[in-house]
Amino acid sequence: MKIEKFFFEPHGDYRGQLVAIENEKSIPFDIKRVYYMYDTKGGISRGHHAHRNLKQVLVCVAGSCRLLLDDGKEREDIVLNRPFEGVYVDNCMWRIMYDFTPGTVLLVLASELYEPEDYIYDYAEFLKYVGAEPHPEAEV
Numbered sequence: 001m002k003i004e005k006f007f008f009e010p011h012g013d014y015r016g017q018l019v020a021i022e023n024e025k026s027i028p029f030d031i032k033r034v035y036y037m038y039d040t041k042g043g044i045s046r047g048h049h050a051h052r053n054l055k056q057v058l059v060c061v062a063g064s065c066r067l068l069l070d071d072g073k074e075r076e077d078i079v080l081n082r083p084f085e086g087v088y089v090d091n092c093m094w095r096i097m098y099d100f101t102p103g104t105v106l107l108v109l110a111s112e113l114y115e116p117e118d119y120i121y122d123y124a125e126f127l128k129y130v131g132a133e134p135h136p137e138a139e140v
């Protein structure tokens with residue numbers, strides 16, 4: 001599975017860094033919603049679901065965490081720790097975010113408004129939805 005990343009140019013000077021993310025220019029969808037998670041407790045993992053339609057870009061603007069992506073056939077596990085880098089999470093991807101270091105802020109740019117019906121929380125249902133064979137590993 002190929003992980004798609006976007007580079008957001010930091011505008012740095014003697015004061016520090018500033019990153020601007022512009023609609024349609026920086027990422028391949030209209031940004032309809034922005035949310036972020038912070039104060040994630042040690043040992044906690046988040047996500048454990050997929051989306052039917054939602055596309056997102058994740059940017060770890062402070063600290064570090066890991067992201068596991070699973071398309072039903074393959075898995076990739078990457079570290080997010082660069083505030084100038086966005087990772088694309090397409091629809092129909094199982095995602096788990098974990099290993100948050102203290103002070104981590106994970107920013108998410110989303111293609112749709114919040115729609116609870118868009119979530120798939122059951123891993124077996126996700127595999128069925130994407131037409132994949134049951135995965136050899138259990139969900140982590």
Ligand code: T46
Pocket residue numbers: 033035037046047048056095108114
């Ligand atoms: C995703 C990963 C990366 C809202 O009220 N509005 C929102 O826009 C969102 C995203 C969440 N919420 C509420 C729903 C729950 O009561 O905030 C609470 C925590 O959300 P959730 O348990 O879904 O958080 P995560 O970290 O498991 O998943 C989130 C997104 O929901 C999801 O779309 O892809 O981050």
